[in-house]
Amino acid sequence: MRPLSPLSVETGLAQMLYYIVNFKAFLSRFYSEKYIFPKKIWILYIALWSIIVAISLIWNLSSLNKYVFDMAEASGKSMFSLIQLTRLWNAQHSGVYTEITAKNQPNPYLDIPDRDVATTSGKMLTKINPAYMTRQISEIAKKSKGIHFHITSLRPIRPQNKPDQWEDRALRAFENGKDKAFDLLDDTGSGKVFRYMEPLRVQQPCLTCHQKQGYKIDDIRGGISITIPAKPIFELIKPQSNNTIILHICILLLGAASILLVLHNIRLRILILKDINERQEAVIEQRTSELIAANNQLKDEIDKQRRTETILRESEVRLSAITQSALEAIITIDNNGKIISCNNSTSNLFDYSVDELVGKNVVTLMPSRYKERHNAALKRFKSTGVYNIIGKKVELYGQKKDGSEFPIEISLSKWEAGEAYYFTGIISDISERKMTEELKLLNEVRLETLVTLSQMTESTTQEILDFVLEESIKLSSSKVGFLGFVNEGETEFTTMAWSNSVRQECMQKELPEDFLARHTGLLNHIMQKRQTIMVNDFGNFEFKKNINLQWHVELTRLMIIPVYDSNKVVAIIAVGNKKVEYNITDLRQLTLLMNGMWQHIERKRAVEKLNELNRSLERRVEEEIKNRRQKEQMLIQQSKMAAMGEMLGAIAHQWRQPLNVIGLMIQDIADAYEFGELDKTYIDDTIQKSMEQVMYMSNTIDDFRNFFIPSKNKVIFNVKDNIEEVLALIDKQLRNNNIAIILNNDMVVTQKQDLDVLGYPNEFKQVVINIINNSKDAIIEHKRNIKSSETYTGRIAIKVIRQKDSLIIAISDNGGGIKEEVLDRIFEPYFTTKEVNKGTGIGLYMAKTIIEDSMEGRLSVTNIEDGAMFTIRLRQDHKKCLNHDLTD
Secondary structure, rough: OOOOHHHHHHHHHHHHHHHHHHHHHHHHHHHHHHOOHHHHHHHHHHHHHHHHHHHHHHHHHHHHHHHHHHHHHHHHHHHHHHHHHHHHHHHHOOEEEEEOOOOOOOOOOOOOOOOEOOOOOEEEEEOHHHHHHHHHHHHHHHHOOEEEEEEOOOOOHHHHHOOHHHHHHHHHHHHHHOEEEEEEEEEOEEEEEEEEEEEEHHHHHHHHHHHHHHOOOEEEEEEEEEEHHHHHHHHHHHHHHHHHHHHHHHHHHHHHHHHHHHHHHHHHHHHHHHHHHHHHHHHHHHHHHHHHHHHHHHHHHHHHHHHHHHHHHHHHHHHHHHHHHHEEEEEEEEEEEEEEOOOOHHHHOOOOOHHHHOOHHHHOOHHHHHHHHEEEEEEHHHHHHOOOEEOOOEEEEEEEEOOOEEEEEEEEEEEEEEEEEEEEEEEEEEEEHHHHHHHHHHHHHHHHHHHHHHHHOOOOOOHHHHHHHHHHHHHOOEEEEEEEEEEOOOEEEEEEOOOHHHHHHOOOOOEEEEEHHHHHHHHHHHHOOOOOOEEOHHHOOHHHHHHOOOOOOOOOEEEEEEEEEEEEEEEEEEEEOOOOOHHHHHHHHHHHHHHHHHHHHHHHHHHHHHHHHHHHHHHHHHHHHHHHEEEEEHHHHHHHHHHHHHHHHHHHHHHHHHHHHHHHHHHHHHHHHHHOOOHHHHHHHHHHHOOOOOOOHHHHHHHHHHOOOOOOOOOEEHHHHHHHHHHHHHHHHHHOOOOOEEEEEEOOOOHHHEEEEEEEEEHHHHHHHHHHEEEEEEEEHHHHOOOOOOOOOOEEEEEEEEOOOEEEEEEEEEEEEEEEOHHHHOOOOOOOOOOOOOOOOOOHHHHHHHHHHHOOOOEEEEEEOOOEEEEEEEEEOOOHHHHOOOOO
């Protein structure tokens, strides 16, 4: 076989080089001219990057804004629940009494008989119903926190409770089935406000005040709107919003600068390649024509070829320089995975020198978990020619010389040289991007945890601590942890919660466990120095020897964070054994979570204290009611005894006449005997008349005895009949004092039941007798003090009047009236205008107590022209009378 001549060899190499250079030039020209070379195209890349950053910023700000709305709505719901519980407690106790002051006036819209009462010491009290209590709480909240509660209804009793436009829409929506209303509105007085509202449904205790409005149980009678200033809530996220905006601005600027730098470098490479290609093309064309035209000039052509080789070497040097100046790591390996070249950025990224890497297998730069997969992929490529990640961007982890791992992004391409093929990878460090993504994810997880924590209102403190500890371990990617409280003097630490893994390994089993601070070494140091501990090499930790707790597990990394309240350490959390190093992000996330936990626990403790206060208040109210009932029973007994004295006088008046008659008949028997008139007819007649007088006296005793028998149950009785029975008992007593009694009925009674009421008849008689006796005493005293006493006749008038569903009994006299300075005190216990030993001062007090407390009526007194008038108002509910169970 004839060997090739030098000319033919050079001609073949020149043609091959021409085709290679021209093909690369074609690709470079097409790519550069269309997408990279014109600088005005660069604006599109910057604009695209700006759009991506703007979308991320908008999404993050929207998430923060949604968190604000969720937090505001949760606050409104929590406040509504607390007010609802307070109102329900008030309603279940039929309201509470408080002292009447300048700021605490009686509620003019509370139309109930016992709205205002007086204590035994003369202190005036008024009843606070749920609505009035809600308004007073609202005034306190508005002054202290700017929060306003407004109870409202479409049918308000109080005009000020009329709904505004937003509340009106909410109330109508509630009637259509909606269970709440929440909006952010503009308030002309205080800027933007959150408004939250839920409906108020009628419960059994509510019917005391609202039954007459026609409400039934579970009806919607209105709602409570809660107005929360939006500015303080938005201020909470303002720093985070500003940080988010600044971060995105930095990312925008950094990304734009990187894009411009990359585009500039690519354009520079293209210009260099273009220049090289143009010169190579000219040289090759010139050399080829010379070789074909003149073989005799071989020596000159060889020299020219050498010059061409020199130019090519220079070109390679320039390309190498461009590669070395690239910010990304560029590595080329053969089909066996051996590194054949790499740039300086590779050395900087992996902490190896270039000489250390060239010739080694690329798995040197991989964590051990990727090595087997990489070798299998190369083996599969050799047999099938398929390598899945070529032409794609893949996120993996690289391994530095010291064994530490970091996230990378790799783009892999394949090229051939002859029968051999090679792989070139461009590797970027994406640690910052991953950190940003991880921080975003951690923020979301922390916010979800705080939201869940805020909903654990019924959970115990131990359940809350267990939940927070496990979430802290997840949030920091730790393996172990514990959480505990510090006492008031910071001398004792109480372990409250352990992670599940620690409970399995550790010697400590029982919780909680107390430790003296001075025995805990590191924890004592934290409480004294007020600092956080973050250790990523626990083996060389300087305080390791001071950790005296014998129950701790083996640690590799450790982070301990104190929780402060008013510059006092109140709690400590520790987590440990994270796979990678703890950083400032872990510290920040756990600090925020623990602060949220402590605030939640403080709120829970405040609620528990409030509940305990309510329970204590209930016990005190029960004791006061019991004491009051005992006092009332004593006063009733005293009143009975006083009335008994009056009744004994009445009995004396009632018996005086029949005793005189019987005495005269006995004397007449002696006279009849002397004159011989004593026969059977005379004796029978005398016996009959005597027995009539005895029966009259016996009936009188029965009447008085029945009066002193207390009425145990409410019964239906006729008011006019009871008044007539009282007058029959005291009529003679009044006549002996020259006092006329007049009973009028100013209504046309078609049926006897028209004057029926439901109550206690004997107690009602006692009230009438007490009032008449006071009028009698006033008339006697007035007669002694006037000049025309000889012509003066005492008069007591009783009128029974029916008005709608009420009976009014007016008892008036002409006894000169009551002095104005004592008129307001006439019903106070132990207050009397009579002389010493002539009045106890409890008769009128007991009369008012019986009418208003026992019979749900009203008793009042006013001065008239020539005396005083006592007015008794009793409710007359015929349906209630007809349905009343007399055995109740």
